[in-house]
Amino acid sequence: MKVSVNWLRDYMPIEVPVNELAEKISRTVVEIEGQYQPQANMKNVVIAKVLSVEPHPDSDHMVITQVDAGEAEPIQIVTGAPNVAAGQTVILAKHGSIIGGGQKIRKSKLRGVASNGMLAALQEIGFEDKVAPKNFEEGIWVFDEVDAGELTPGEDALHVLGLDDDIIETGITPNRADLFSMNGTAWEVAAILEEQPTLPSFELVESDTQTADLLTAEAPGELAPKYALRVVQGVKVQDSPLWLQKRLWNMGIRPISNVVDVTNYMLLQYGQPLHAFDYDKLPAHDIKVRHAYADEKIVTLDGQERVTNPQDIVIAAGNEGLMFAGVMGGASTEVTTDTVNIVLEGAVFEPRAIRHTARDQNLHSEASTRFERGVNVEDTFTALDHAAALIAELAGGTVAAGRVVAQDFTYVAPVVEVTVDKINHVLGTVITVAEVAAIFDRLFFDYVETNGKFTVTIPARRWDITISADLIEEVARLYGYDNLPATLPTGATTPGKLTVKQALIRASRHTLEGLGLDQAISYVLTTPAKAARFALHAGQPIQLDYPMSQDRQQTRVSLLTGLLDDVAYNVARKQSDIALYEQGRVFVSDGDTTQRPAEIEHLAGVIAGNWLPKTWATPAKKADFFVLKGVVEQLLANYALAQSVRFEANGAREDMHPGRTADIYVGETLIGFIGQIHPLTAKEYGIGETYGFELNLAAILILPKNKTNYEAISKFPAIARDLAILVTADTTAAAVRETIITAGGQHLHDVTLFDVYSGTNVAAGMKSLAYALTFVDPEKTLVDDEINAAVAKIEQKLAENHHAEIR
Structure with a gap:
């Protein structure tokens, strides 16, 4: 919230420098987001009175003016302002002045006529359009006759307009909504500076007409615990006096008219939103607070037609909804220059209902912000009466006698107890009873102290x-x-250390990054279509009740969906060589909405394009199934799983290529899958040939593992043997390799498949597999007899298990 230091000085003397005050507020209450003077570096901008206006001899839209700026001679200004006229009091940026945006004004000739400065609109001296009372197209700023009578030509216009005020912007935390008002801020600053704040006073004069004779009001307590109306008759709606406009625009609110400005002034002073209706535009004079009917149409003050739902709160007259209660007024009863009689509304609305309405209509306003966080319930009717008195003063109306009160309650001040011992125990201090009492006095809290125990009565403002x-x-x-x-x-x-789970996850990341994959982090939420893809677990995704967008409706059951989005994002930006992995949780529900979904740690990866780039010596190597399988095999090898890993072809997994997909097992436990993304699925994402894998880390975590021990490199030579066999075409190389390893004995160190052949000289339905076997003994040099015995045992087992023929 913007806080005007000049306005604060109405409450108490402030002798400390403004930057020191801001520092005290920051250290004591809330964060300071900014501190500035609206005039910034502007200078030499003065008040001037237009003496004469003559047509420009060479222009149909410019005029030549002579203005009195408090100097010995009038100053000639050429301007294109459509509203300039003799006798006006205006703003003059003199020769050599600096105005908004650092623009320098100098003497010049416009169509051959000398101009010694510029008559300015508020926007030209730094006002934003949302704050300036008049549109730039309407011309220069002209002071009204009453304000002009108090001004002297040559006087500093920046001071007159309040632009030399110091503004402190505070970042209000949710628990300190009392600081959304100048009264609340004044109480706080007074406590900091050890001053006594003087709160505003007013005198309300009422006519003989009874408000109860003019209208009725009805409000259920669960929607509006406080609700009252006042009527002001015979008003003249016009611009507010300059003092009020300065207060508003320095606080970031655009002055509109004297009636509307008073309600905004009360909003800033008390933190209490008020609303003004045009009494004569009401369709009926029975005001009701109620839930909206389904599909009512209300045009709000911002000019938009909005459709209600039954949870919204509206203010209605007769059977017609007029506005969204506590959020924004309606255009049908808007106060305009033709308004003569007004109805003022002061209320406390139920915060959750206001929050729902504001969110449902995507309509967050200054009023809704305050109602959502709370207002001072003891100031609600005071602000209403003050607004009525001030409108009568500024707009010349009369206030009907009494309020029409639909709901009210008596505030019961809570009493909170605390002891000095407890304070010192929590804070680690040795604060005395007298010091605590002095702090409560600074806060103006009523209290009773007995033997170090404080019984404090909390005011409604806190x-x-x-x-x-x-x-x-x-x-x-x-x-x-x-x-x-x-x-x-x-x-x-x-000592800090990683858990087993954390160590596994970190090791997985290091392995994949060492193998050339980059980490990606994707959204947990996705579309219903994507959420159902690549599932490893039985169950279903979770549907959000209030999704942030159509693309973020359900929780993921697989990491691959997000990775494919990442691939598509990169491909769309001409990055075709991709290697990514992601570690994270998937969320699976059994359909029981009373139970939390299962959160399961997964690890997934994708590759596409070239795995290795082309160099001067080697061609590029494309990403394929076997490249990714090598990555997964190395990853699983690093886990030191006690049971063997195998890959089983699975042509039935949805969204995966039926001929290039395998399930991954450790023993008999399914831990994931690997393969090519189905071409049709890839086409949906707008990507080319892509390979992916997904592993269930939670399942891997509980699998038995071997201890990793250091094994010295053998000092003795290794012996290599080649073994070529014929097996049926459906026999997998992995199964053959497993048999070789099992039968090879303790000296078999490595098994590598180096050739696969089918065709000429190989019977139909058969294929030839050739393996390089490496034997080594770390204790001695192996002899041929030992190797021959091991190879013979391998050949025997291959014949038994796979009906293999030795070639």
Whole structure:
């Protein structure tokens, strides 16, 4: 919220420099997001009075003016402003001045006529369009006659317009909504500076007409615990006086008219949103707070037609919805320059209902922000009466006698107890009873102290304080966080280390990154179509009740869907050589909405394009099934699984190529799958030939593992033998390799398939597999008899298990 320091000075004297005040607020209450003067580096901008206006001899839209700027001679200004006229009091940027955006104004000739400055609109001296009362196209800023009578030509216009005010922007935390008002901010600053704030006062004069004779009001307590109306008759809607406009635009609110500006002024002063209706535009004079009917149409003050749902809260007259309660008014009863009689509404609305309406309509306003976080319930009707009195003063109306009250309640101040011993125990201080009492006095809290025990009565303006811990926080921040003692933590220390799960995940990342894959992090939420793909587990994804978008409706059951989105993103940007992996959780539900879904750790990867780039010596190597299989085999080998790993072809897995996909087993446990993404699925994503794998890390984590021991490199020579066999075409090389390893004995060190052949000289339905076998003994040199015996045993087992013929 923007805080005007000049406005704060109406509450109390402020002698400290503004930057020091901002620092005190930041250290004591809330963060300071900015501090500035609206005038920035502008200078030499003054008040001037237009003496004469003559047509330009060489232009049909410019005029030549003579203005009094408090100097010995009038200053000639050429301007194209459509609203300039003799007798006006205006803003003059003189020769040599600097205006908004750092623009320098110098003497010049416009169509041959000298111009010694510029008559300015507010936008030209730094006002944003959303704050300036008039559109730039309407011309220069002209002071009204009442304000002009108090101004002197040559006077500093930046000071007159309040642009030399110091503005402090505070970042209001959810628990300190009391700081959304100048009153609340004044109480806080007074506590910091140890001052006594003087709150605004007013005198309300009522006519003989009774408000109850003009309208009725009805509001259920569960929607509006406080609700009242006042009527002001015979108003003249026009521009607000300059003092009020300055207050508003320095706080970031655009002045509109005296009636609307008063309601906004009360919003800033009390933190209490009010609303003004045109009494004569009401379809009926029975005002009701109710839930909206389905599909009611309300045009709000921003000009948009909005459709209600039954959970929205509306203000209605007769059977017609007029506005969204506590959020934004309706155009049908808007106060305009033709308005004569107005109805003022002051209320406290149920915060959750306002939050629902604002979110449902995507309509968050200054009013809804305050109602959602809370308002001072003791100020609601005070702000209503103050607004009525000020409108009568500024718009010349009369206030009908009394309020029409539909709902009200008596505020019961909560009482919170805290002891000095408890305060010192929590803060680690030795604060005395007198010091605590002084802090509560600075906060203007009523209290009773008995033997170090404080019984504190909490005022309505501090609805954030409900328990003793809140009072301890109040003491801590006013005592000064910098004054709290700094101590090192004590207690037994334990060495930090990774859990088994964390170590597995970290090792997996290191392995995949060492093999050339880059880590990706994808959204957990996706579309319903993608959420069902590549599932490893029985179950279904979770549907969100309030998804952030159509693309983020359900939880993922696979990491591959997100990785394929990443591939598509890269391909769309001409990056075709891709190697990515992701580690994360998938979410699977059994359909029981009363139970939390299972969260399962997964690991997945994808490759596409070239695995190795082309060099001067070697051609490029394309990514394929066997490249990715090698990556997965190395990853699984690093886990040191006690049981053997095998890959079994599976042509039935959806969204995967039926001839290039395999399930991955450890023993009899399915831990994942690997293969080519189905071409049709790849086409949907807009990508080319892509290979992927997905592993269930949670399943791998609980599998038995071998201890990893260091094995010295043998000092003795290794012996190599080649073995070629004939087997049926459906026999897998992995199964043959497993048999060789099992039968090869303790000296068999490595088995490598180096040739696969079928065709000429090989019978139909058969294929030839050739393996390189490496034998080594770390203790001695092997002899041929030992090798021959091992090879013979291998050949025997191959014949028994696979009906293999030795070639």
